[in-house]
Amino acid sequence: MKTENNKHINRQKDRLLLEVKHLSIAFPQFLKGFQQTQIQVISDFEMTIKPGEVVAVIGASGAGKSLLADAILGILPKTATVGGKINYRGKLLSSPRQKSLRGKEIALIPQSVKALNPLIKVGKQVRDVIPAYQNKKELQEEAFYKLGLSPEISGRFPHQLSGGMARRVLIATAMLSKARLVIADEPTPGLDECLRNEVISDLSKLVNDGERSVMLITHDINAALKIADRIVVVKNGKTIETAPNEAFRKDGKELQHAYTRALWQALPENWSNVRQDLKGFKSSII
Numbered sequence: 001m002k003t004e005n006n007k008h009i010n011r012q013k014d015r016l017l018l019e020v021k022h023l024s025i026a027f028p029q030f031l032k033g034f035q036q037t038q039i040q041v042i043s044d045f046e047m048t049i050k051p052g053e054v055v056a057v058i059g060a061s062g063a064g065k066s067l068l069a070d071a072i073l074g075i076l077p078k079t080a081t082v083g084g085k086i087n088y089r090g091k092l093l094s095s096p097r098q099k100s101l102r103g104k105e106i107a108l109i110p111q112s113v114k115a116l117n118p119l120i121k122v123g124k125q126v127r128d129v130i131p132a133y134q135n136k137k138e139l140q141e142e143a144f145y146k147l148g149l150s151p152e153i154s155g156r157f158p159h160q161l162s163g164g165m166a167r168r169v170l171i172a173t174a175m176l177s178k179a180r181l182v183i184a185d186e187p188t189p190g191l192d193e194c195l196r197n198e199v200i201s202d203l204s205k206l207v208n209d210g211e212r213s214v215m216l217i218t219h220d221i222n223a224a225l226k227i228a229d230r231i232v233v234v235k236n237g238k239t240i241e242t243a244p245n246e247a248f249r250k251d252g253k254e255l256q257h258a259y260t261r262a263l264w265q266a267l268p269e270n271w272s273n274v275r276q277d278l279k280g281f282k283s284s285i286i
C-alpha cells in the first residue's frame, strides 16, 4: 500500500506544472516612412517546472526574462506576435485560461512594491486574498510571523514600510493565495545583502508544502543558487542552458555552455578556482 502511495507521489512530481515550448515573441519596429519590420526579442525559448520545484531564470538585462513572465501570465502588449506554446498542468494555456488563472493559480510577485494599494493597510491587503470561510486574521498573523514581520506591521500603510518589509508583504500574499505557480520577477532589487538573503529564503518557504512551484527571475546567480533546483540561463531571448543547481560548483566544468561558465566564473568568490584551474592548465602545457 505504501509503495502504491509513493508511486502516486512520484507520478505527481514527474508531471510538469508548466512547459514552455519554442516560445517566440516579436514586436513591430517602425523604420523610415511607413516601413515596418519585426524585431525578434525571444526565440526558441524552452523551460519546464515540476510541482514543488524552484526554477530560476537568469540572464542579463534585456535578455527577455520579464517578457517570458508576461507571456505566461497573458499580459504581453497587444503589439506582440507570439509563437510556440505554453502548457499548464498538461493543457494548453490559452488566453481565456490565462485570464481565469491569473492572480489565482498563477501569481506574480512584481518587481515593484508599488503593486501594493497605497490606501489600504497591509494586513487587510493580505487578508483579502484568503477565502471567506477560512480564519483570515489567524492565517495572516501566522504568515507575518513566518516571514519575520512583527504583528503591528499589519496596521501600517505601504508607505510606512521599508522596501524589504513591503517585499515580504507581497510574499505573504503569495503564500496565502491558492497559487500553484508563483513567478517572482527580480524580487531583490535595491536590497542590501542581508535583506536579499532573507527575501530569497522567504521565497523558498513558499514551496515548503511541496504543492507550490516558484519561478525566480533574477540577474543574481548567487541568489538563484540559494534556492533553485534548476537554473535556466537566457541570452538574447534564447535558452542557452538548463542546469541543475549542483552543476554550479568549483570551476563550473559541469556546465554545458561557455556563456554559463563565464557567468559563473565571473563571480568574485570563484576567481580563485578559476586561477587554480588556469595554473593547472599552464603547467599542463609547459
Ligand SMILES: Nc1ncnc2c1ncn2[C@@H]1O[C@H](COP(=O)(O)OP(=O)(O)OP(=O)(O)O)[C@@H](O)[C@H]1O
Residues within 6 Å of the ligand: 027, 041, 059, 060, 061, 062, 063, 064, 065, 066, 067, 068, 077, 219
Ligand atoms: N513593448 C515592447 N516593444 C518592443 N520591445 C520590447 C517591449 N518590451 C520589451 N521589449 C524588448 O524586449 C527585450 C527583453 O525585455 P525584458 O523586459 O523581457 O528584459 P529582461 O530580461 O526582463 O531585462 P531586465 O533584467 O532589465 O528586467 C528588450 O530588448 C526590450 O527592449
Ligand code: NI
Residues within 6 Å of the ligand: 065, 066, 067
Ligand atoms: Ni525584467
